[in-house]
Amino acid sequence: xxxxxxxxxxxxxxxxxxxxxAIVLTLGAYFAGNRLFRLLNQPVWLPPIVISxxxxxxxxxxxxxxxxxxxxxxxxFSVLLGPATVALGVPLxxxxxxxxxxxxxxxxTLPIAATMAAVYAVVIAWSLGATPEVLASxxxxxxxxxxxxxxxxxxxxxxxxMMGGLLITGVVATLFVDxxxxxxxxxxxxxxxxxxxxxxxxxxxxxxxxxxHTAGAFASLGMGxxxxxxxxxxxxxxxx
Amino acid sequence: MSMxxxxxxxxxxxxxxxxxxxxxxxxxxxxxxxxxLLTFLxxxxxxxxxxxxxxxxxxxxxxxxxxxxxxVGVFFVADEFSGQWLAIGIALVVGTLLSVFTTLWLMQRxxxxxxGDHE
Numbered sequence: 228x229x230x231x232x233x234x235x236x237x238x239x240x241x242x243x244x245x246x247x248x249a250i251v252l253t254l255g256a257y258f259a260g261n262r263l264f265r266l267l268n269q270p271v272w273l274p275p276i277v278i279s280x281x282x283x284x285x286x287x288x289x290x291x292x293x294x295x296x297x298x299x300x301x302x303x304f305s306v307l308l309g310p311a312t313v314a315l316g317v318p319l320x321x322x323x324x325x326x327x328x329x330x331x332x333x334x335x336t337l338p339i340a341a342t343m344a345a346v347y348a349v350v351i352a353w354s355l356g357a358t359p360e361v362l363a364s365x366x367x368x369x370x371x372x373x374x375x376x377x378x379x380x381x382x383x384x385x386x387x388x389m390m391g392g393l394l395i396t397g398v399v400a401t402l403f404v405d406x407x408x409x410x411x412x413x414x415x416x417x418x419x420x421x422x423x424x425x426x427x428x429x430x431x432x433x434x435x436x437x438x439x440h441t442a443g444a445f446a447s448l449g450m451g452x453x454x455x456x457x458x459x460x461x462x463x464x465x466x467x
Numbered sequence: 468m469s470m471x472x473x474x475x476x477x478x479x480x481x482x483x484x485x486x487x488x489x490x491x492x493x494x495x496x497x498x499x500x501x502x503x504l505l506t507f508l509x510x511x512x513x514x515x516x517x518x519x520x521x522x523x524x525x526x527x528x529x530x531x532x533x534x535x536x537x538x539v540g541v542f543f544v545a546d547e548f549s550g551q552w553l554a555i556g557i558a559l560v561v562g563t564l565l566s567v568f569t570t571l572w573l574m575q576r577x578x579x580x581x582x583g584d585h586e
Binding site: 249253254256257274275276279280281283284287288294297298301302304305307308309310311312313314315316317318319320321323329331332333335336339340343344347348349351352355356357358361365368369371372373374376377385386387388390391392394395396399400403404407408411413415418419421422425426429430432433436443451454455458459 | 478564
């Protein structure tokens with residue numbers, strides 16, 4: 228029995244040093260998350276990514292794996308994030324005629340909304356007594372992950388906390404866009420897409436592509452512009 | 468095969484973006500610079516190859532998968548910020564509600580004005 232558990236440990240050590248386990252875990256949780264999401268009748272408040280990430284964390288905890296090891300193995304996916312960000316240029320180009328027609332509201336909205344996305348959160352957290360490290364982690368909450376990582380490091384925040392804030396922001400932004408679209412009401416899917424991308428980065432953009440290709444293109448635009456704008460603006464302001 | 472060709476193009480643009488970021492010390496990520504470069508190049512050419520369109524579509528459809536490893540990390544920093552979760556939660560939820568409202572309101576107001584100008 229003891230010998231068997233020793234071998235089991237050996238197997239775990241082997242698996243955790245190769246990226247295969249992390250890949251199986253991530254892909255498996257991705258499909259399981261999507262499946263559960265459909266089984267639950269696609270609740271807006273529980274996007275597949277939350278289900279999948281919870282599953283992965285559960286397995287890591289149960290098997291007593293090291294998160295650092297998992298992260299290293301799952302780099303396979305993180306590496307693709309760069310080319311995937313570049314790929315967002317394609318829907319941008321394909322929808323350029325829509326974007327040209329909307330350039331004026333975009334130019335007015337972007338700087339104000341992207342600034343306020345950071346300011347609201349930082350001011351609220353500050354007034355509730357959050358530490359500077361937390362504030363620095365919350366500031367880029369509406370920015371897409373690869374850019375936000377750079378910003379947080381520059382501001383001296385915590386990257387895992389920022390990723391958490393990013394995810395929660397993406398989820399609640401998706402919820403609030405759906406909610407406010409009905410309350411205000413806003414029906415123009417170009418506006419909804421732009422709001423999803425500007426506030427909810429990749430999570431919002433994924434949701435926008437579910438609405439339509441046009442909404443997705445506007446979300447990519449909102450996400451890209453917010454990323455660029457915030458990356459330049461935030462480090463300048465934060466040091467004042 | 469043709470999708471791999473598109474993937475090659477995307478990765479080359481990513482590397483070009485990274486190169487510009489490092490060489491010009493830009494605060495923006497290489498992916499975003501690559502995205503901007505690609506958009507301008509496609510606009511200048513006025514057409515897009517099937518392989519590039521296919522590869523982009525494929526990557527975009529799994530975007531959520533690509534950010535998952537980072538997301539999983541949230542569950543492992545919970546203790547570190549234990550006293551501040553309420554402040555963090557309120558800031559994220561209320562802040563996002565306000566910023567979504569701001570975005571929708573501004574976009575709608577100024578696009579209505581735009582439509583008014585044309586009529």
